[in-house]
Amino acid sequence: MSSQGFELPLRLLLAFRMLIDELHAELARQGHPHMRPMHGFVMQAIGPDGTTAVELGRTLGVSKQAAGKTVEALERVGYVERAADPRDTRRKIVRLTAYGIDALNRSARIFDTLRARWADELGEERLLALESDLRKMTPASPWRLDIPGWFGTL
Amino acid sequence: MSSQGFELPLRLLLAFRMLIDELHAELARQGHPHMRPMHGFVMQAIGPDGTTAVELGRTLGVSKQAAGKTVEALERVGYVERAADPRDTRRKIVRLTAYGIDALNRSARIFDTLRARWADELGEERLLALESDLRKMTPASPWRLDIPGWFGTL
DNA sequence: ACATGATGGACAATCTGGTTGACTATATCG
DNA sequence: CGATATAGTCAACCAGATTGTCCATCATGT
Numbered sequence: 001m002s003s004q005g006f007e008l009p010l011r012l013l014l015a016f017r018m019l020i021d022e023l024h025a026e027l028a029r030q031g032h033p034h035m036r037p038m039h040g041f042v043m044q045a046i047g048p049d050g051t052t053a054v055e056l057g058r059t060l061g062v063s064k065q066a067a068g069k070t071v072e073a074l075e076r077v078g079y080v081e082r083a084a085d086p087r088d089t090r091r092k093i094v095r096l097t098a099y100g101i102d103a104l105n106r107s108a109r110i111f112d113t114l115r116a117r118w119a120d121e122l123g124e125e126r127l128l129a130l131e132s133d134l135r136k137m138t139p140a141s142p143w144r145l146d147i148p149g150w151f152g153t154l
Numbered sequence: 155m156s157s158q159g160f161e162l163p164l165r166l167l168l169a170f171r172m173l174i175d176e177l178h179a180e181l182a183r184q185g186h187p188h189m190r191p192m193h194g195f196v197m198q199a200i201g202p203d204g205t206t207a208v209e210l211g212r213t214l215g216v217s218k219q220a221a222g223k224t225v226e227a228l229e230r231v232g233y234v235e236r237a238a239d240p241r242d243t244r245r246k247i248v249r250l251t252a253y254g255i256d257a258l259n260r261s262a263r264i265f266d267t268l269r270a271r272w273a274d275e276l277g278e279e280r281l282l283a284l285e286s287d288l289r290k291m292t293p294a295s296p297w298r299l300d301i302p303g304w305f306g307t308l
Numbered sequence: 309a310c311a312t313g314a315t316g317g318a319c320a321a322t323c324t325g326g327t328t329g330a331c332t333a334t335a336t337c338g
Numbered sequence: 339c340g341a342t343a344t345a346g347t348c349a350a351c352c353a354g355a356t357t358g359t360c361c362a363t364c365a366t367g368t
Contacts, residue, residue, distance in 0.1 A: 005265030008272070009173045011288035016166040017304075018292060023163075037305050054316055066355055068317075090316045090363050111159030118162070122287050130284050133276050134165035138172060151191050151305075208345055220326055222346075227325095244334050244345040 019114055026110045032103050034077045040107055042070055043079060043100055050095035052085075079103060173268055180264045186257050188231045194261055196224055197233060197254055204249035206239075233257060 020037050027035045045051070045059045057067030071094050074080040079100035085091035096104070119127045174191050181189045199205070199213045211221035225248050228234040233254035239245035250258070273281045 003262035003266055005267070005269035006262060007289075008269055008285060009170055009177075009265065011285065011292055012166050012170040012173070014292040015288050016163055016170060019163045019166070052316070062354095063356060064317075065319090065357085069354070088316085088364065092317075108157035108160060111163065112157055113159070115159035115162055118291060121290060126283060126287055129280060130287050131162060131165065133280055133284050134169050135161075136275060137272060138165055138168040206345070216325095217327065218346075219328085219348090223325070242335070242345085246346070 019111070022114055023107060023110050026113075027103065027106060030106050030110075032106065035103055035107075038070070039074060039077075039079060040104070042074065043096060043104055046080065046094055046096055048096070050093045052091050052094060056094065074100070173265070176268055177261060177264050180267075181257065181260060184260050184264075186260065189257055189261075192224070193228060193231075193233060194258070196228065197250060197258055200234065200248055200250055202250070204247045206245050206247060210248065228254070 023040075024035060024037065027033075042056070042060065045056060051059070053068040053071055054064045056071065057064040060067060060070075062070075071080060071082070075082065078097060080094050081097050082092045082094055085093050115127070122130070177194075178189060178191065181187075196210070196214065199210060205213070207222040207225055208218045210225065211218040214221060214224075216224075225234060225236070229236065232251060234248050235251050236246045236248055239247050269281070276284070
């Protein structure tokens, strides 16, 4: 083999996974045991002003039905709530609850802590360089986290 | 918000995804249109000497039945073949075919090319630093790519 | 004002890939 | 030899996605 290029994607994935796993371990300790990796991304996509199932589906790159099911799941856990839109009675606005916002706030703080650990290990200089390099190599940042299905599909 | 820590995992994921997508676009051009992200990982796990469904399941962190179905899918595409083990008639050895090995070899070359592009953009120094830093922050080596299921699970 | 078309949401059927459980055949070990 | 463990397969089920269909409601153009 002796392919140097194999390591890069593998390490990127491992690093991502490690951060996410540590995030959720800590979230569980802080009163959010039901939070799943998917939830954070979806709640970010919902945003502070709320959204609708159709719009959410477009943002996430999945069908509106799939988005609807995801919203149902988040509703069951208590992270979002649905309300009618007075200006368009077809629409049902999906909004984050206080509990959901708490999950997001805690996630942010935990990610900061994890980043601080990286800075501690690597040095702030090196970490800034790493972030800058990743920023340089990745697309500006459109969401489109259609991870489910993307990796799978044999 | 102003959470600096949010960016790191997101960029790691985007970078990983970008590399994998580019890999598969190029693989499709090179005669492997059926190759899916999962396949490369599974074929790596199978290794040059072959393995069995049970063993593969343990390596990948899934049930032996799931591993069996995955092997079936790879067999349909022509990446692996199954043969009886003369020394233990219960076992069926799963081996990479020439076509499967070709896919792995091409993957390695394409990853090298992609890495070269990164080196071109960032400079070899910076890329080496990035790889070194990721190596430092991620666990030594465990496979255990039980991605399916891990991210999902609402 | 109203017919037409577009949009939001829900329901149902299906597909895929995972799970557990049960079963058979074969090894291995006391 | 008999008891236990292991490899593989079959079957049933579950979760999360898909498409297709339907209905209610908005928006538009004549």
